[in-house]
Amino acid sequence: MVGHLPAEDDHGYRLYSVCAAVVDGRIVVGGGNYEEPFAQWDLASGAGRAHARPDDGGTGKTTTVRLNGRPFFISCGAYTYLWDVERTDTEPVQLHGDRDTVAGISAGTLNGRPVVVFGDCGDDRVVVWDVDTRSVFREFPCPVPVADVGLAMLDGRTRVVAAGGNRVILGDPDTGAWEWEGPIDEESIEFDEKDEEEETEDSISCMDVGVVGGRPVAVTGSEDGRVCVWSLKERRLIQGPFSPEHEGEVNAVRIADLDGHTVAVTAGQDHRVLVWDLERN
Structure with a gap:
C-alpha cells in the first residue's frame, strides 16, 4: 500500500511513525511502518499527496520540522529524506542516515x-x-x-x-x-x-x-x-x-x-x- 490511508478492514496495516503539518488550512499527515514506505495524505479527504518509492522500504522515524518558517517532513527509510510539505511537485532532498x-x-x-x-x-x-x-x-x-x-x-x-x-x-x-x-x-x-x-x-x-x-x-x-x-x-x-x-x-x-x-x-x-x-x- 503506497500513497493512501489504510482502509477500515485493513487490519494488518499499522502506522508506527506519524508526523503532521497544516498547509493552506488543511491538515497533512505523513507516516509509514517497518514494511511500508513513507507517504503523505490529506487528513480530511484521505487523498494521497506524495510518497516514497516502493524500493525505499519500510519507515523508521518521521518528524515535522520548520525551516525558514515553512513546514517539512523528514522520513527515515532506506535513505533519509526532507519533504517540502507545501510543494508536492518537488523531489525530496536526501539527508544523512537511514531507518536503522x-x-x-x-x-x-x-x-x-x-x-x-x-x-x-x-x-x-x-x-x-x-x-x-x-x-x-x-x-x-x-x-x-x-x-x-x-x-x-x-x-x-x-x-x-x-x-x-x-x-x-x-x-x-x-x-x-x-x-x-x-x-x-x-x-x-x-x-x-x-x-x-x-x-x-x-x-x-x-x-x-x-x-x-x-x-x-x-x-x-x-x-x-x-x-x-x-x-x-x-x-x-x-x-x-x-x-x-x-x-x-x-x-x-x-x-x-x-x-x-x-x-x-x-x-x-x-x-x-x-x-x-x-x-x-
Whole structure:
C-alpha cells in the first residue's frame, strides 16, 4: 500500500511513525511502518499527496520540522529524506542516515542557516546537516549511546543537546566539542553505579528540548517509564521523576503549549498518553 490511508478492514496495516503539518488550512499527515514506505495524505479527504518509492522500504522515524518558517517532513527509510510539505511537485532532498541508524532528529537555525541535527546510533555520533549546502556541517563523536537530540539557545548561542544512557550532554556546533558531558544527577533519580559504564533498562529513550518560564530545558523519558526535566543552563535535574510513571518504556515526549501552560506530552508502551504541567513545582 503506497500513497493512501489504510482502509477500515485493513487490519494488518499499522502506522508506527506519524508526523503532521497544516498547509493552506488543511491538515497533512505523513507516516509509514517497518514494511511500508513513507507517504503523505490529506487528513480530511484521505487523498494521497506524495510518497516514497516502493524500493525505499519500510519507515523508521518521521518528524515535522520548520525551516525558514515553512513546514517539512523528514522520513527515515532506506535513505533519509526532507519533504517540502507545501510543494508536492518537488523531489525530496536526501539527508544523512537511514531507518536503522537515525535515533533522533531536530532542526533549527545555526549562524543564520537552516540545519537538521541527527543522532546516529550506528556510530554513536551527532551529525549537523546544512540544508542549504546539502552537506555535513559538523560531526560529534558522542560519549553516550545516542537516543535523541535537540537544539537549545543558551546565553545567546545555539547548542546541540544529546541524550542517551543516563546522561544529557551539551555540545558547541561551531567547534564540534562537548561542553558538558554529564552525568546527570544520578542520586536524585536513583541510577545504579553500573549505568555509568553501560546502557541498561533504565536508559533514556527519548527527549525534547524547549523553554519553560524563560529557562531552556530538556524533558526526558526512560526505558523504565520515568519522565524528568533538566535545566540546560543550570545543568541539573529540576523536576521529576514524575508520578505516576509510565508502566514500561516512554516512546515519545513533546513540549507544547496547552491553554497557556507549557506542558510535556508523553506516550508509552503502556498505551497511555500523559500530560505533565511543567510550570508547577
